[in-house]
Amino acid sequence: MGGWPVGEVIVITSGKGGVGKTTTTANLGVALAQLGMKTCLVDADIGLRNLDVVLGLENRIVYDLVDVVEGFCRLRQALIRDKRLEGLNLLPAAQTKDKTAVTPEQMRQVTDELRQEFDYILIDSPAGIEQGFKNAIAGADRAVIVATPEVASVRDADRIIGLLEAAELPPARLVVNRLRPGMVRKGDMMSVDDIVDILAIDLIGVVPEDEQIVVTTNRGEPAALTQGSRAGDAYRAIARRIRGEDVPFAEIDDRTGFLSRLRRIFGQA
């Protein structure tokens, strides 16, 4: 893998709500910035914004995405620079409007402008497959799918992958979130292999269930900001894989099956 070119727009999406899109976006943003990448996170969940809260930047919002597309401010004015971490920026969503306040074309203009200045632009997609999802993928070069080891989540991810294929995005890559290896070993939870087998896409990372995430998310300090949490380590590994580094999958990943190894060898099933 040669690594993705600079100025890349990546949408983080899932279909189902509550699987950890926003947490994943926040932590991958932190991890990419830690790698020295100029990173901009875009909250595309207009009307239900969360990303600013998870990042602890809520009290610094002056302008938002809708203000930018409506011409009330320049893009640069709406960007919030994270003071804890050089290179991390946020373009917040509006809280008062809804998804129809922005069109896919406007979204594309915003992401194209951000591309000039940043190495990575991560779009936090809203749940669902409607207007908000269409906006979120409009300007994206690639997609990262977040799924938890639950049948409903995997089914929705499958639907989303189909829609991304129809939109002619390159094959999406999968983050399995909130895995509990103990439950998998007992046969009480789908394994990473099961999920990869069903979805037939390449894995980019596995994030174990981690109570630390709940604490850090509520505090507005993404786990990846500090060392020493399992989830934070997993996000840092994913960030490096996004950059094209070949980071081995750790034991926690619970993936040794024949099928997924085949898929990795051939790139895509």
Place this chain on the structure above:
Amino acid sequence: MERGRSRTDGALYVRRTLRAGQRIAHDGDVIVLGDVHAGAEIRAAGDVLVFGHLRGVVHAGALGSEQAMVCAWRLEPVQLRIGHVIARPPDAREEAPGVPEIARLEDGQVVIERALGPEDGRMARG
């Protein structure tokens, strides 16, 4: 004849995997070169052949043909319909045997049988 009619309408080749929410309807036979995921749906006036893993919903003989059949490398549909008959896999059946199978109607009942001997079939699954 019902069967002959569906044949003359030609087969639709689907050269990709059908994912959840995707639906194919065709006034003839449907041949899928790929998997049919759970949540996907195929509706064909004639036969349905899946060169892959069938986990979605399939309706063969959708215009009422009792002669239609469904064949898949791995036949594990959520629900199977042939003609006017609707069948779902028995709860006891945990996993398909890993060999190609054919489903057809016999005396108004859906029956499933192996399309190949077990030795041939072993190659179908890694």
